Amino acid sequence: MSFKEFNEILNECRxxxxxxxxxxxxxxxxxxxxSWVKGIWSxxxxxxxxxxxxxxxxxxAGYSEFCCALVLDALASECAGIASVFAHHFAACIPxxxxxxxxxEKYIRQIAGEGGDHAAPASVIFxxxxxEKNIVLAQKExxxxxxxxxxxxxxxxxxxxxxxxxxxPENDKELTCIALERNTRxxxxxxxxxxxxxxxxxxxRITFEDVEIDxxxxxxxxxxxxxxxxxxxxxxxxxxxxxxMGSARTAYKKALAYAGERYQYGKMIIxxxxxxxxxxxxxxxxxxxxxxxxxxxxxxxxxLPFSSADPMLAKAFCTDAALEIILDxxxxxxGYGYMHEYGLEKIMRDIKVLQLLGGSNPHxxxxxxxxxx
Amino acid sequence: xxxxxxxxxxxxxxxxxxxxxxxxxxxxxxKAYPKYIKRAEExxxxxxxxxxxxxxxxxxxxxxKCSKDPKYMDWELWRKANDARFNISPIPKKMGGLGWSALDxxxxxxxxxxxxxxxxANITFNTFGLLGALVECRTGTVLKIIKMMVDAQExxxxxxxxxxxxxxxxxxDVEDGEAMATMRPSSNARKVPGGYILNGTKCFITNGSIAxxxxxxxxxxxxxxxxxxxxxxxxxxxxxxxxxxxxxxxxQKASQTAELFxxxxxxxxxxxxxxxGRGLRHTREILSITRGYVGLCGSxxxxxxxxxxxxxANRKKIKNHRLIEEEWVQFAISDMLKDIMxxxxxxxxxxxxxxxxxxxxxxxxxxxxxxxxxxPEKFILGESVLELARNRMIxxxxxxxxxxxxxxxxxxxxxxxxxxxxxxxxxxxxxxxxRVLDVVGLEGMSYQYGIEKYFRDAKVTQIYEGxxxxxxxxxxxxxxxxxI
Numbered sequence: 001m002s003f004k005e006f007n008e009i010l011n012e013c014r015x016x017x018x019x020x021x022x023x024x025x026x027x028x029x030x031x032x033x034x035s036w037v038k039g040i041w042s043x044x045x046x047x048x049x050x051x052x053x054x055x056x057x058x059x060x061a062g063y064s065e066f067c068c069a070l071v072l073d074a075l076a077s078e079c080a081g082i083a084s085v086f087a088h089h090f091a092a093c094i095p096x097x098x099x100x101x102x103x104x105e106k107y108i109r110q111i112a113g114e115g116g117d118h119a120a121p122a123s124v125i126f127x128x129x130x131x132e133k134n135i136v137l138a139q140k141e142x143x144x145x146x147x148x149x150x151x152x153x154x155x156x157x158x159x160x161x162x163x164x165x166x167x168x169p170e171n172d173k174e175l176t177c178i179a180l181e182r183n184t185r186x187x188x189x190x191x192x193x194x195x196x197x198x199x200x201x202x203x204x205r206i207t208f209e210d211v212e213i214d215x216x217x218x219x220x221x222x223x224x225x226x227x228x229x230x231x232x233x234x235x236x237x238x239x240x241x242x243x244x245m246g247s248a249r250t251a252y253k254k255a256l257a258y259a260g261e262r263y264q265y266g267k268m269i270i271x272x273x274x275x276x277x278x279x280x281x282x283x284x285x286x287x288x289x290x291x292x293x294x295x296x297x298x299x300x301x302x303x304l305p306f307s308s309a310d311p312m313l314a315k316a317f318c319t320d321a322a323l324e325i326i327l328d329x330x331x332x333x334x335g336y337g338y339m340h341e342y343g344l345e346k347i348m349r350d351i352k353v354l355q356l357l358g359g360s361n362p363h364x365x366x367x368x369x370x371x372x373x
Numbered sequence: 374x375x376x377x378x379x380x381x382x383x384x385x386x387x388x389x390x391x392x393x394x395x396x397x398x399x400x401x402x403x404k405a406y407p408k409y410i411k412r413a414e415e416x417x418x419x420x421x422x423x424x425x426x427x428x429x430x431x432x433x434x435x436x437x438k439c440s441k442d443p444k445y446m447d448w449e450l451w452r453k454a455n456d457a458r459f460n461i462s463p464i465p466k467k468m469g470g471l472g473w474s475a476l477d478x479x480x481x482x483x484x485x486x487x488x489x490x491x492x493x494a495n496i497t498f499n500t501f502g503l504l505g506a507l508v509e510c511r512t513g514t515v516l517k518i519i520k521m522m523v524d525a526q527e528x529x530x531x532x533x534x535x536x537x538x539x540x541x542x543x544x545x546d547v548e549d550g551e552a553m554a555t556m557r558p559s560s561n562a563r564k565v566p567g568g569y570i571l572n573g574t575k576c577f578i579t580n581g582s583i584a585x586x587x588x589x590x591x592x593x594x595x596x597x598x599x600x601x602x603x604x605x606x607x608x609x610x611x612x613x614x615x616x617x618x619x620x621x622x623x624x625q626k627a628s629q630t631a632e633l634f635x636x637x638x639x640x641x642x643x644x645x646x647x648x649x650g651r652g653l654r655h656t657r658e659i660l661s662i663t664r665g666y667v668g669l670c671g672s673x674x675x676x677x678x679x680x681x682x683x684x685x686a687n688r689k690k691i692k693n694h695r696l697i698e699e700e701w702v703q704f705a706i707s708d709m710l711k712d713i714m715x716x717x718x719x720x721x722x723x724x725x726x727x728x729x730x731x732x733x734x735x736x737x738x739x740x741x742x743x744x745x746x747x748x749p750e751k752f753i754l755g756e757s758v759l760e761l762a763r764n765r766m767i768x769x770x771x772x773x774x775x776x777x778x779x780x781x782x783x784x785x786x787x788x789x790x791x792x793x794x795x796x797x798x799x800x801x802x803x804x805x806x807x808r809v810l811d812v813v814g815l816e817g818m819s820y821q822y823g824i825e826k827y828f829r830d831a832k833v834t835q836i837y838e839g840x841x842x843x844x845x846x847x848x849x850x851x852x853x854x855x856x857i
Contacts, residue, residue: 030440030621130814132690152815194820196829203815264545266555274842323807330832334544334840335577338623338833345623345832352810352828356818360811366701 009067012047013074025079029346032081032199034157040082041121041158049086050121051112053093058105059112065094065235066297069242073290076246080350081200083243084357085121088155088201091236092122092163095177095228099220107179107219110161120160123182125150125206126233127167127175129367130359135208137166137176137222144213146178152193152203154357156182162206163219165229174223178213186211197349236358237311241293244315244322244354245286247347251322251329252282254344258333269332278328285321293318316364319355326351374822376430381687384680385429385487389421390414392480396721409474409728416477419457420484427453432489433823439626443619444582447627448531451495455529459485460499461522465736467745468753469523474736475727479669479720486670487677490830491627493670498579501659502534505588505606507732508658509646510775513763520754535584537575537607537633538656544577545843547590548660552843553653554599560635562591562603568642569593571605571613571635577837581631582616584609589635590652602652606644613638624829654781660839661784662731664791665723667838671798672717674834675805678827679709682809685817685824696812705812709805716797723794731787732779740774789851792844799834799841806831 020040028036044050052068054060068090076083093111096104111122127134128151135148146166156162159182168174180187190205220228256279259270269275293314301308326348330337337344355361379386392414393399403410431450438445454460462478464470473481478497485493499522506518525532538547546556560573571591581587587607594601607614617632647655683706686697696702727733735741748758761767806827810818818825835841 130691130696132692152819193816193818195815195818196820196825263542263555263557265549265552274845327803327832331835331840331842334836335539335833338836340621340623345829348623348832349829352807352825353815353818356810356815360814362701362705362811363814 006067006070009063010070010074013049013071014077016044016047017075017078021075021078021082025082026340026343026346028079029081029199030340032202037082037085037158037200041085044086050089053090053097054108054112055097055101058101058108060108064297065090065238066294068235069238069293069297072239073242073246073249076243076350077250079200080243080247080347080354081198083246084198084201084354085155085158087236087239087243088123088153088159089121090239091232092124092159092161094232094235095124095163095219095225096179098228098231099177103216104179104219106216107161120158120182121155122161122163123153123155123159124163124165124232124236125153126165126229126236126358127151127172128359130363134172135164135166136169137178137213138169144215144218146180146208146211146213148208149190150206150208152195152205154198154201154203156189156204156206157202162187163232164208165225165232168223171223173226175225175229176222177219177225177228179217179219180211180213184211195353197346197351197353199349233358234311237315238293238296240354240357241289241296241311241314241318244318244351245289245293247351247354248282248286248289248322248325251326251344251347252279252286254342255279255282255329255332258336262334275332278332282325282328285325289318289321310368312358312364313368315358316361319351320361322351323348323355378688379684381684383683384676385421385425385484386680386684389418392417396718398718399721402725409476412474413476413480416462416471416473417480417484420459420481423454423457423459424484424488428485428488428492432492432826433820435489435492435627436826443621443626444629446495446583446629447492450492451531452529454496455526455531458526459496461503461526462497463500463503463733464519464523465745467748468519469526470519475724475731475733476721479666479724482666483669483673483676483717486673487680489627489826490670490674490834491625494579494625494628499532499534501536501588502532502586504659504662504732505534505536505604505646505655507735507775508655510771511768512771513759513768514646515771516754516759516762520759523754531583531585533580533584533586535578535581535587535633536659537578537581537587537589539575539577541574541576545840548656548839549843549847550599550653550657553602556598558592558595558598560589560591561595562593562605562640564593565639569603569605569640569645571607571638571640573635574617575633575635576617577620577630578633579628579630579837581633582619582629587614587633588646590656591635592652593649599650599653601649602656603645603649604647604652604655605640606646607635607638607640608644611638611640623832624826625833654784657788658779658784661787661791662727664788664795664838664844665720665727667834668716668723668791668794668796668798669720671795671800671802671831671834672713672720674802674827674831675709675713675798676717678802678806678809678824678831679706679713681822681824681827682706682812682817685813685822689813689817702812705808709808712801713805716794716801720794720798723790726787726790730783732775734778735775738778785851788847792839792847792851795838796841796844796848799831802827802831802834 048061051060052063056062072083164178186209192202462471462473466472506515543556546552563570592598592601613636615634620630689696
């Protein structure tokens with residue numbers, strides 16, 4: 001796909017986000033309302049956003065992960081909470097489209113929303129290496145039984161389909177990917193964790209009480225889905241990076257505009273070198289973060305060591321940078337930045353949650369090297 | 374979380390007093406002035422007990438209620454603090470207060486802020502009235518304010534003071550001389566027979582919505598704000614006073630932040646606390662005291678956040694070990710401990726200097742000591758003494774005497790010290806409260822653990838009491854600026 005085409009999609013999404021999300025995002029942050037999220041989801045179907053990744057042969061839009069990331073960037077620039085609903089959904093689509101299509105045709109069509117009803121979003125449950133136990137898939141008397149409790153997972157309230165990576169009880173390296181209807185018996189959501197940000201997307205633990213799994217619901221080969229999980233996780237990290245940059249972009253724009261309005265010490269604050277330094281530093285992080293995450297999708301690799309980014313590290317860089325950007329953006333706004341109605345403090349809370357999604361950044365730094373050994 | 378959850382005897386859960394243990398330099402003072410340090414240790418025992426038993430169990434409940442209704446105030450908690458006399462702690466014992474030194478008050482501020490800075494503000498910022506009066510130190514005014522505070526405490530009646538400086542178009546500008554000269558004030562005062570008429574708007578005023586009295590800095594000539602800035606003592610039941618909205622904030626929700634309107638509000642001559650041109654000096658003197666304490670609040674936020682993080686990491690199981698056993702976690706904790714230890718020690722150093730040189734040193738001076746010793750307990754705030762204090766000569770003498778101790782140079786010296794600590798403490802609060810969340814992860818960030826609240830609370834400390842940028846300018850100007 002050409003850049004021109006990407007830019008057109010991006011423009012459409014920006015327009016959509018501005019028209020449908022901007023005005024209500026702050027109210028929804030205070031009083032999260034599932035029906036508002038559902039409404040946006042339905043409207044987004046007119047732009048084919050829910051089925052962005054689904055191949056055209058299955059009535060989807062057939063676009064790339066890169067396109068999803070750009071869409072998320074645009075949505076997050078108005079509300080990272082809404083964007084995160086889509087990000088979970090896209091990540092859940094990855095295993096389906098990277099598996100034998102015929103095998104999971106049922107689920108792909110479900111997501112594409114065949115039959116007129118705009119299917120509910122999907123969500124994805126990854127195992128975590130920061131939990132005591134993960135979800136396991138055991139073979140009992142010839143039946144497949146899923147049990148255990150997930151880590152805190154987003155977009156489970158509205159999700160119709162859950163894409164679950166379960167461990168083998170004997171060997172945690174053997175993963176199986178399972179597609180499961182969210183309202184299956186034995187699947188019960190826990191309490192809303194009430195995270196400080198992404199308020200419209202409540203995070204919960206999901207408990208599976210000896211849920212019997214239909215062998216046809218196994219995506220890919222049983223016990224051999226480590227690669228599939230890594231693909232989905234890598235995609236998810238890219239999406240988080242995009243959302244962080246989208247949110248931070250708004251923070252920067254607001255700070256730049258405000259600095260040109262407010263007077264302090266007898267001049268506009270943008271004329272103070274310290275404010276210029278802060279804005280310049282924000283711009284640097286925004287630029288590097290954006291090129292870093294978009295570079296993830298660049299298929300032509302340069303023959304230069306370290307020239308291609310790792311998705312997990314891109315996420316760590318982008319979210320850390322985004323937090324620094326929003327903290328400075330609030331600082332430039334002074335007291336107003338701390339008040340809800342100016343929308344900046346919401347961005348700060350949202351970014352902090354994005355920063356911890358999929359694991360914390362210092363832990364990523366440790367893992368990337370530990371995994372090399 | 375139930376109290377059993379916190380199974381490490383550390384920080385708030387360690388046995389008090391551990392003041393000298395954690396600040397070993399105080400050991401030398403303990404030898405030289407055993408009473409002074411002993412009292413601070415007693416203050417720590419009381420404050421920690423209150424923080425742990427009264428404050429901690431209610432913090433999230435209050436935060437939730439204030440999220441729904443920014444005007445919510447937990448009066449039960451306030452009454453308990455009032456019963457403990459924490460809200461009049463610096464007033465001499467003989468007058469009905471606790472007679473706490475700057476050091477004792479630092480201990481109180483630290484213990485409470487390490488649990489919830491907003492509730493700490495409701496309790497301890499009540500000394501603003503007293504500080505405001507002490508700046509001018511007209512004996513009559515000081516004794517009148519003390520009497521009001523002590524009477525209210527005895528009756529269990531809330532008595533709140535606000536300090537109204539910030540305006541919609543000017544925050545930091547109202548706290549600095551050069552900036553004030555260029556500001557565009559939205560409020561103004563006009564001289565009329567017998568007093569002044571105030572008009573204008575103040576914003577982001579802590580406790581503004583529940584205040585009984587407001588100390589407001591307002592210029593008489595808006596085109597010459599620095600030369601005409603005055604300080605007024607305003608009763609909030611005056612005609613022309615009204616409260617606008619109470620802000621919805623990111624954090625520190627238990628502490629109300631309000632917009633105040635003055636509409637042709639009449640202030641009698643006697644309630645002009647600082648005459649035109651002296652308003653800036655008044656503000657600077659208050660800042661010379663409060664900035665160091667805000668630095669300590671910041672260090673306490675960092676300390677509190679880290680304590681919760683440590684408790685969580687100690688409990689949290691991952692695979693076959695606990696989170697706290699991970700080496701990267703230990704390094705992160707250690708790094709944060711190091712920063713907090715350094716900043717905290719510096720803040721306590723400030724409190725000691727406050728006792729030695731600033732207004733608190735008045736209590737060690739012979740005239741004040743002698744007066745407190747001579748008069749019997751009930752008599753000291755009796756009507757006849759108040760009458761005596763209203764005597765112009767004594768008023769004048771009090772003012773002059775205090776002025777000889779708290780000089781302009783001393784004020785700027787403490788602004789310098791305070792500014793450095795304010796930046797160090799509050800930047801640390803932000804850094805640590807964000808970093809502990811990286812350690813505890815998504816689960817530790819759940820509302821129920823109360824760790825994310827520190828992150829929400831911390832940000833505004835970098836903004837209020839002069840933005841950290843303004844504090845840096847103050848620090849430079851008071852250190853290097855004059856030499857270049």
